[in-house]
Amino acid sequence: MNLSIAHLGPSGNHSEQAALFYVNWLTKTTREQAILCPYPSIAQSIRAVAEGKVQLAVVPAENSIEGSVTMTMDAMWQLDNLQIRLALVMPIVHVLISCATDLGNIKIVYSHPQALAQCQGWLERFLPNVQLMATNSTTEALERLETDLSAAAISSERAAQLYNLPTLASGINDRPENFTRFWVVSQNKISQNKVSQNKNLEEQSLISQSDASHTSLAFSVAANVPGALAKTLQVFAHLGINLSRIESRPTKRSLGEYLFFIDIEANFKEPLLQSALTELLTYTEVLKIFGSYNVLSTDVI
Template sequence: MDIEKLRAGIDAIDQDIVRMLNERCRLAKEIGEWKMKNNQPIYVPERERALLERLASLNDGPLDRDSLLAIYREIMSASIKLERPLSVAFLGPEGTFSHQAALEKFGRGVLLQPAAAIADVFGAVETGRADYGMVPVENTTEGVVNPTLDSLTSSSVRIVAEFNLPIHQLLYSASPLPEIRCVYSHPQPLGQCREYLQANLRNATFIEVTSTVRAIELAERETEAAAIAGRLAADHTDLPIVAENIEDNARNITRFLVIGKHENQPSGDDKTSLCFSLHDRAGALYDALRPFRNHNISMTMIESRPLKSGHWEYCFFVDILGHCQDPNIAAACAELKEDCSFFKLFGSYPRVIS
């Protein structure tokens, strides 16, 4: 076919897309007005989950699934902005992986607020300065993020969603690889690239800093210095990229939690997060986990953190499959509470679409 005819076909389709997008936004605006009148949350993770699953099932290609869902996340973000502008706090500054996760989860239609520490993200949501927060909770290479677990136990906010972000680390420097003598980064990226650094920069000094963006700032000021950061950092620096995908694990993924104040309704495929502490006796943990087995509940994560009492007491963090409103989950939690000195339910939320 003639290329001009093909382009004319695209122009006609674009005209229809713009018209239908605006019609969709008009409906979204009416939904937002209804939610405001009925005191309902603007962001509804279970609805988001159902919509994205339905769209994926309708897709026959050639557009791939991930591209389709990325497009619709921006459409949904624009729709939410029309319903009521939302603010999302994240572990800053801009250019970090938390910033990237917030952008990919919520799109560019929300107001993103960088925070100096994970506890500050929780504080912003708790006080109402932000509607939601995006915090890292675990990485496939480096394990759990302890400040997030600690903040969950002390905060009144709830987990309302999760998001998995594939992590690719890049090496930024004005010097070629053989001349680099110092590498700055956050402790997590340094740990995720340990094998690469030992193999390629064994004579360099590795220095931990507060964020990957701070690492970039320091590497910009010094000769023979480098920084490890993500792709988004390239938007905030003129430093060349001297090596890409230097993470040791090709399946390097960080799981993020979205925190808010509302409770989700069941989506049909949920995860529940909770924590508990036990009275000090032999077999206490074994007995505490028995209700999950008895009620046929799958446990996807368990981690322990020492309590700050100084008496070697521990708090156990657990993720299980199901919603807290499910009868078997409710029964298991009721039985678990009987053996606990402390019990807290963080929330139930749609399990991430991987």
């Protein structure tokens, strides 16, 4: 049976590209076949995994310019039984797609607001007088380009190929160091990944791949306990465990109450990390472990 993989649609966007990279890698390494299932939102892609409608989802976790993808964080926290299988780091390259024969004929440029923002310098230099128009995705406006020769869209090279449209300029993002990190998410093999005080941490080790380099987790702390955050961070600092990322999200219950998402440069099975997590349990309200996984750069695929 083919693996089914959810991602944010429509075809041609960066989430689909990341999912395709993953499928190619999977086919090469395990000979497994997969089909892609586009969903209208990131939350729905992740929910499809939690509900067993698909086996995997490939979702953006953070971008080097824009930061965390909050929809992904919120869905990972709200849904149970999810684990991260792999992280994919993909370079983001924006191209200008248009049927205009010359840049001088372009009067309007469509794209997602993030893409427009990331190409602002290029646009000011080469298309200073055009109108910029925000769309819901980088591919939404592509259909109208064939009939409107004064229009252009900022999208990906793959989208240009898919829609059979010409690329007028490539690599137009202002910062060449533009990467997005995606997560490949599956159901957790064990029925519950909320770790409670009474649950043996050993059970959690099932979700760790033995050679995996990173571990992700999230936790809430009891509300209005002074020093609660400092205490949890001290656990890691005290044991010399490096956090590669810490991100706070609101609990949505009350202003000033947060969840914390942490990425750790260590395998869940390492004794030091096990010690830290056991200690962490005494300071946290809910602790969710998303497993240990490797990071794959899509440059090498």
